[in-house]
Amino acid sequence: LGGAAAAPGALPVINIGRLNDKDPAARALVVQDIARACRDRGCFQVVNHGVSKSAMDGALKAASEFFDMPAERKAAFACDDIRNPVRYDTSSRDGISKARSFLKHYANPLDHWVDSWPTQPATYTKKMGTYAVEIQRLSIQLMGAIVQGLGLCPMHLQEKLGAGLQFMALNNYPQGSSRAGDTVGLAPHSDIGFITILLQSSPGLEVTHHDDGGVWTPVPVIPGALHVHLGDHLEVLSNGRLRSLLHRAILNTDEARISIASIHGAAMDEKVGCADEFVDERHPRIYRESSFHDFLDFLPTNVKAYRRFVETLKIGGSA
Numbered sequence: 441l442g443g444a445a446a447a448p449g450a451l452p453v454i455n456i457g458r459l460n461d462k463d464p465a466a467r468a469l470v471v472q473d474i475a476r477a478c479r480d481r482g483c484f485q486v487v488n489h490g491v492s493k494s495a496m497d498g499a500l501k502a503a504s505e506f507f508d509m510p511a512e513r514k515a516a517f518a519c520d521d522i523r524n525p526v527r528y529d530t531s532s533r534d535g536i537s538k539a540r541s542f543l544k545h546y547a548n549p550l551d552h553w554v555d556s557w558p559t560q561p562a563t564y565t566k567k568m569g570t571y572a573v574e575i576q577r578l579s580i581q582l583m584g585a586i587v588q589g590l591g592l593c594p595m596h597l598q599e600k601l602g603a604g605l606q607f608m609a610l611n612n613y614p615q616g617s618s619r620a621g622d623t624v625g626l627a628p629h630s631d632i633g634f635i636t637i638l639l640q641s642s643p644g645l646e647v648t649h650h651d652d653g654g655v656w657t658p659v660p661v662i663p664g665a666l667h668v669h670l671g672d673h674l675e676v677l678s679n680g681r682l683r684s685l686l687h688r689a690i691l692n693t694d695e696a697r698i699s700i701a702s703i704h705g706a707a708m709d710e711k712v713g714c715a716d717e718f719v720d721e722r723h724p725r726i727y728r729e730s731s732f733h734d735f736l737d738f739l740p741t742n743v744k745a746y747r748r749f750v751e752t753l754k755i756g757g758s759a
């Protein structure tokens with residue numbers, strides 16, 4: 441064919457209301473939509489997901505109130521140790537932050553982590569906690585559908601996910617200049633974990649799947665919808681049947697922008713490897729097993745020339 445790759449079509453929006461349907465055929469249709477979206481696009485948006493509008497609005501409000509605080513207050517949460525349970529930062533020491541400040545913290549189980557969260561603004565823990573719990577529940581429901589779509593039992597990972605990691609990143613981007621053209625706030629990367637569920641206050645997120653030929657597709661803001669994309673550990677688990685999604689954030693030229701990413705994975709030291717069901721003579725194991733802990737060890741080494749973590753896990757490849 442040659443020439444520039446054609447822009448892939450609109451990103452899928454999936455109504456997941458019937459995932460809980462008693463009729464297995466009704467659930468199967470939704471599972472099929474999710475499976476296709478995971479395979480072909482590495483992401484999709486969900487509507488009818490059961491996360492309340494008030495929880496979503498509350499989370500964005502809590503995040504914006506946090507970022508609106510004076511710099512000294514926020515600096516109290518700054519920490520050089522990437523293992524700290526709460527971390528605020530404005531610099532680009534991670535190699536991918538170009539123009540963002542962020543607050544990152546863990547969230548599952550909430551009662552274990554919430555005491556380490558900011559106590560200012562006063563309603564932060566209440567609002568973000570409510571959102572975190574609802575998103576954690578949704579993540580388990582979505583993962584049930586995703587593994588079923590892969591042909592596994594829907595319960596395959598449920599216990600590990602229930603005891604697993606929920607890592608939240610609140611991102612704050614300045615308004616971009618319309619004269620400067622597209623300005624990258626957060627450079628292309630994939631997330632660790634199985635899936636990320638993301639809420640954005642205004643457009644800016646862009647995605648490119650491994651076979652999109654490097655064409656970036658903007659993720660539209662659909663009121664009430666949540667964006668879901670696949671992380672490195674789902675690529676590993678599926679032995680490469682699914683691929684993690686490269687994504688980036690462009691500065692919005694109309695307004696400052698906030699996004700809240702919730703990353704869902706196995707517990708800190710739990711090793712994730714390829715499921716035996718996807719390994720046979722024709723499909724040898726592609727990736728070494730690894731944990732979130734291993735990912736944190738890898739991060740500081742990934743500053744100069746960015747590589748997806750999952751690339752470094754390839755068996756036979758260079759680590």
Ligand SMILES: O=C(O)CCC(=O)C(=O)O
Nearest residue numbers: 609611645688689699701
């Ligand atoms: O701001 C966005 O939309 C993307 C955020 C993101 O990719 C992340 O926090 O990992």
Ligand SMILES: [Fe+2]
Nearest residue numbers: 630631687701
């Ligand atoms: Fe990300």
